[in-house]
Amino acid sequence: MALKHGVTSSTASRIVLGPGALYANWQNGTGTLLGATVGGGSFTITRSKYSVKPDGAKGKVKGLDFIGEVSATLTANLVEATVANLVKFGLAFNQSSFASGNTIGTGTGSLTTFALASTPDNVVAPKIFVAGVEKSLTTDYSISGTTVTFVTAPASDAVITADYSYAASATSGDFYMLRGDTTVAAADYLTNLALLLEYTGDSTDPMVLVIKNPTTNGEFALNLPTGQEEVIFPITWEAAFDSSSLTVEPWEILIPEPAS
Numbered sequence: 001m002a003l004k005h006g007v008t009s010s011t012a013s014r015i016v017l018g019p020g021a022l023y024a025n026w027q028n029g030t031g032t033l034l035g036a037t038v039g040g041g042s043f044t045i046t047r048s049k050y051s052v053k054p055d056g057a058k059g060k061v062k063g064l065d066f067i068g069e070v071s072a073t074l075t076a077n078l079v080e081a082t083v084a085n086l087v088k089f090g091l092a093f094n095q096s097s098f099a100s101g102n103t104i105g106t107g108t109g110s111l112t113t114f115a116l117a118s119t120p121d122n123v124v125a126p127k128i129f130v131a132g133v134e135k136s137l138t139t140d141y142s143i144s145g146t147t148v149t150f151v152t153a154p155a156s157d158a159v160i161t162a163d164y165s166y167a168a169s170a171t172s173g174d175f176y177m178l179r180g181d182t183t184v185a186a187a188d189y190l191t192n193l194a195l196l197l198e199y200t201g202d203s204t205d206p207m208v209l210v211i212k213n214p215t216t217n218g219e220f221a222l223n224l225p226t227g228q229e230e231v232i233f234p235i236t237w238e239a240a241f242d243s244s245s246l247t248v249e250p251w252e253i254l255i256p257e258p259a260s
Contacts, residue, residue: 012202015128015199015200016197016198016207017197017198017199017200018096018197018259019040019041020036020041020195020206020209021195022041022074022076022194022195022198023038023193024190024191024192024193024194025190025191025192026192026193026210027192027210028197031194032084032211034088035079035080035082036080036255037076037239038077038079038091039077040077041074041075041076041077042074043195043211044071044073044074044075045072045087045249046069046072046073047069047070047253048067048069049065049066050066056208063069067250070249072239072250073139073236073239074193074195074209074236074237075205075235076195076235077232077235078122078232078234079233081231081233082163083111083178087089088190088216088237095121096167097166098163099116099117099165099166100163100164101161101163102161102162103159104162105159105160106158107130107154107155107157108154109154109155110153112149112150112151114150115146115148115222116143116146116162118146119166120143120165121167122165123165124164125137126162126163126164127162127164128132128148128161128162129163129221130154130158130162132161133157134241135150138219139151148160155186159194169228189215189240190213190215190237193210193214194208194209195208195210197209199255199256202257205256206256207253208253209251209252210251210252211237211239213240213250214238214239215237215240216235216236217238217240221234
């Protein structure tokens, strides 16, 4: 008996190759590339079903199966530690820059006002230091906009420094600061997330796996290596139904038509 298999002359043009490229808000071939990944990922559609089993039936009855809950997830292991990538982990991150130890002036013994480079956004309470000693808000100084006003003028030659957060536009020497809050805003949902995979049947168009209206599942974890290796940021996005179309499942698979 001849060995049986499923290989045909079309097999070579029907294979999907990884690892794929991950894009946010992908449409008509364009989107925001999330960068390199490590260790692969997964695209999972879960469509739970329930069956009505009427009295007298000895098992499932054709036509009495119904779709219950539908979920669509996409997971990946990011390795590019950009602000744009990291904010996608939080359901709603406050994105600020953080100025640490910025010198805002030197005391003269008479000057009481000094200027910050930016207006604090108070995501983190500002701290003002004179000659390395932290001063107390209200008791020692006040802040209005970018102006720091001391109750008593700092001593001559005393260096005044400030730690504070401000609207994200970090310059060299500052940091972007990410802090979670307790809300999920409309802006936290991506339009979609798309994984583009090479499809051997088409040299131009990829196979595209899409989840719609995704947010992360809220978990943020860093896989820290024991040696000098890359730090991996595992992330899972969950699709959401559009409130205006609750009968349309929030996922798509786009398969290019193979060249004839």
